[in-house]
Amino acid sequence: MPILSKLPNVGTTIFTVMSKLASDCGAINLSQGFPGFECDPELLDLVNKYMKAGFNQYAPMSGIPVLRERIADKTKLVYDVDLNSENEVTVVSGATEALYAAVTAVVRRGDEVILFDPAYDSYAPAIALNGGIPVYVPLEMPDFSVDWEKVKSAISDTTRLIMVNTPHNPSGYVWTQEDLDTLADLIQDTDILVVSDEVYEHITFDGRKHLSLVTHPTLRDRTFVCGSFGKTFHVTGWKIGYCLAPPQLTAEFRKVHQFLTFSTATPLQYALADYLAEPSRYLTLPDYYQQKRDLFCEGLKESPFKFTPAQGSFFQMVSYAHLSKESDYDLSVRLTKEIGVASIPISVFFSNKKDHKILRFCFAKKDSELYVALDKLKEIKL
Ligand SMILES: Cc1ncc(COP(=O)(O)O)c(C=O)c1O
Known part of the structure; x- marks a missing residue:
C-alpha cells in the first residue's frame, strides 16, 4: 500500500x-555531538541508588517536584531569574522533545515560523508536521551573526513563532545583549512567540556569558527555553532536559508533553535532582x-x-x-x-x-x- x-x-x-x-x-x-568520555561516576551511583531503592515507576507528568525546584534554583543562581517550579518548569525527555512539544503547542496549519539558516535539524520537521510554514533568515557569514533587518523583513501577519538557538550549532555563535534587545523590540507589539534552544547554555568561552532569553523581561513572557542535561552532564543517551516558560505557555506545553512522552525516566530525575545540589558541577x-x-x-x-x-x-x-x-x-x-x-x-x-x-x-x-x-x-x- x-x-x-x-x-x-x-x-x-x-x-x-x-x-x-x-x-x-x-x-x-x-x-x-556527543561526549567521548564518561560522566561523573557519582551521577551513575545516584541513578543506581534510586533504581535499587525502587524509584522505577512513572514520574509525575511535569517532572518530580524536587528536580523542578533544583532547575529553578539553577536558573536563579546562573541567570538571577525567579521561576515558579510549579507552573514554569517542566522536565522532558531531552531538548528534542521540548522543541517538538513547544512547536506543537502553538503552531497551527498555515502559521509562519522564522528559522535562522543554518539550523539544527529537528526544527524544520517539527514545524512541517504541525502544518507550519518555515521562513528562513540566513545568518551572516563568517561568524553566523543575525542581520536584524532581514528578520524584520521576514516577519508577517502570519508569523507565529521564531526559533532561536544560542550558543548556536553548528557555528558556536553566542547571542549578545543587543541581539536579545533587538528581537524584543521587533516582537513586543505582536503576538509572536519564541522557542529558544539553549542546550549549550553552560558551554561558552573567553569569559563570554550565555544570555538566556529567560533573562530578558520582554522575551521571558513569550519564550519556551529548552535545556538539556545530556549536554551539560555528558549523558546525551539519557535524553533528559527541561522547558522553562511562563505559566500560560507551560500549561499549553504540558498538554502536548502529556501525550508525547507523559513523563521522563524516574531514577534519572531523582539522581539529577541530587546532583544539581552542587552548582560547581555545571559552573x-x-x-x-x-x-x-x-x-x-x-x-x-x-x-x-x-x-x-x-x-x-x-x-x-x-x-x-x-x-x-x-x-x-x-x-x-x-x-x-x-x-x-x-x-x-x-x-x-x-x-x-x-x-x-x-x-x-x-x-x-x-x-x-x-x-x-x-x-x-x-x-x-x-
Ligand atoms: C542545538 C541542539 N538542540 C537540541 C539538541 C538535542 O538535545 P537532546 O539530546 O537533549 O534532545 C542538540 C543535540 O545535538 C543540539 O545540538
Missing part, C-alpha cells in the same frame, strides 16, 4: 551516516570545555584549515574554501575513509544545502583522542 509521507524529504540524518561510516572505518568520530563546564577548545584550535593551526575559535558549544568549524573546490560532503567522507577522522559537512544544516566548504568538528572528546585526530588533520592534502 503506498504511503503518502508526511516528511517526504527527510532521510537518514547525516549524524547517523557519519557515525556509521566512522565506525566502519575505525575513524575517530568528531562528527556527532565549571566553561573552563572544562575551553581547555578542549584551546587544545583543538592550537593543533588546528598546523593544519591547512582556516578557522576562528568557537564562542560557545562543543563544535569547531573550519573552512577550506581557500584551498579546494571539493564539496564539503565529499571531503568529510574522504577524511573519514583516508585519514580516519570523521566530521560533519555543514551544508546539511542549510535549508538549500548550500556548500560553503566548511566542516564541523566536535571537540567533546578525550584529549588523547583529540591529539591523535590533530596529528592526522595536519597531514591532509586538499
